[in-house]
Amino acid sequence: MNTMLYKSLKLFVIGSAIAVSSVISMTAPVLAQTQVRKMNTTIVANLIKDSLKGTQLHLHNLGSKSGSSYHKSNSSYIQFGKSLGGNKQIFTIPETKVDAGSYGWLRYYVNDVNLSSFDIKQDGNRFKVTLLFEGNGTELKGYHTAKFVDFGDSGAPDVEMGNMRLDVYLTPGNDSQGRLIYNQVEVNFDANIQAGGICKFKTINFCGNSYKRQIAVGIENAVRAQLDNPITRNQLAAAFSPVMKALNIGKITKVYIQGSTMFVEYQ
Numbered sequence: 115m116n117t118m119l120y121k122s123l124k125l126f127v128i129g130s131a132i133a134v135s136s137v138i139s140m141t142a143p144v145l146a147q148t149q150v151r152k153m154n155t156t157i158v159a160n161l162i163k164d165s166l167k168g169t170q171l172h173l174h175n176l177g178s179k180s181g182s183s184y185h186k187s188n189s190s191y192i193q194f195g196k197s198l199g200g201n202k203q204i205f206t207i208p209e210t211k212v213d214a215g216s217y218g219w220l221r222y223y224v225n226d227v228n229l230s231s232f233d234i235k236q237d238g239n240r241f242k243v244t245l246l247f248e249g250n251g252t253e254l255k256g257y258h259t260a261k262f263v264d265f266g267d268s269g270a271p272d273v274e275m276g277n278m279r280l281d282v283y284l285t286p287g288n289d290s291q292g293r294l295i296y297n298q299v300e301v302n303f304d305a306n307i308q309a310g311g312i313c314k315f316k317t318i319n320f321c322g323n324s325y326k327r328q329i330a331v332g333i334e335n336a337v338r339a340q341l342d343n344p345i346t347r348n349q350l351a352a353a354f355s356p357v358m359k360a361l362n363i364g365k366i367t368k369v370y371i372q373g374s375t376m377f378v379e380y381q
Contacts, residue, residue: 151378155236165353168195175207176223182259185209198349207336214316218260220270225255239371240285247278275305292365293351301338303330
């Protein structure tokens with residue numbers, strides 16, 4: 115190959131490479147750089163607490179007798195404060211049926227139990243919202259039903275629930291819009307339960323854990339369903355959005371807790 119031809123080919127290759135490189139640099143998308151914001155979990159807990167101010171939670175499912183049941187549907191509700199839109203969500207707590215053997219059935223209904231106060235703090239990699247309730251002295255009304263004879267109110271002791279507490283565990287995360295939300299929801303109800311000053315009635319141990327869990331499960335499932343739905347998640351995400359904006363936090367891609375710090379990755 116003569117010298118002039120070699121130089122011409124070399125210039126052609128270099129020029130082509132530069133041209134291709136220019137096209138690539140002009141058309142390739144620029145990826146947003148991930149940034150991290152560290153937030154003290156106590157501050158985050160206080161933000162959640164502020165957003166929940168004014169929230170009402172009413173637990174009730176006692177109604178008039180219909181057939182063999184005194185159950186009333188759609189008589190419980192959770193109503194959030196102004197910062198979460200003030201929306202009222204109505205829900206149903208199922209009745210609790212206790213098998214009393216040959217005596218028949220004891221049916222229990224939640225009677226006018228209301229949220230009195232709440233607090234929130236970090237619990238490992240999540241936040242724990244503790245809801246405290248108060249009742250009217252007879253939190254569970256009992257009624258007796260049987261195949262042949264119903265003794266009604268007189269056939270089943272009423273149940274008092276003291277120190278009623280509902281612990282709600284929320285794991286922080288992000289949604290598809292890049293907003294701060296909670297992902298997993300866990301709910302645990304607990305109370306000191308006693309039936310008319312007695313522990314045992316017929317075949318039932320009212321002071322035992324199995325009976326307490328039977329009552330608690332219905333309350334837990336009903337409250338969990340209200341918290342673990344798109345409407346509630348969206349309301350809390352909307353309440354947090356102005357705070358994230360004020361901190362110059364863009365689209366959130368990951369949220370996690372280590373120690374006493376919540377890490378928020380965003381673009």
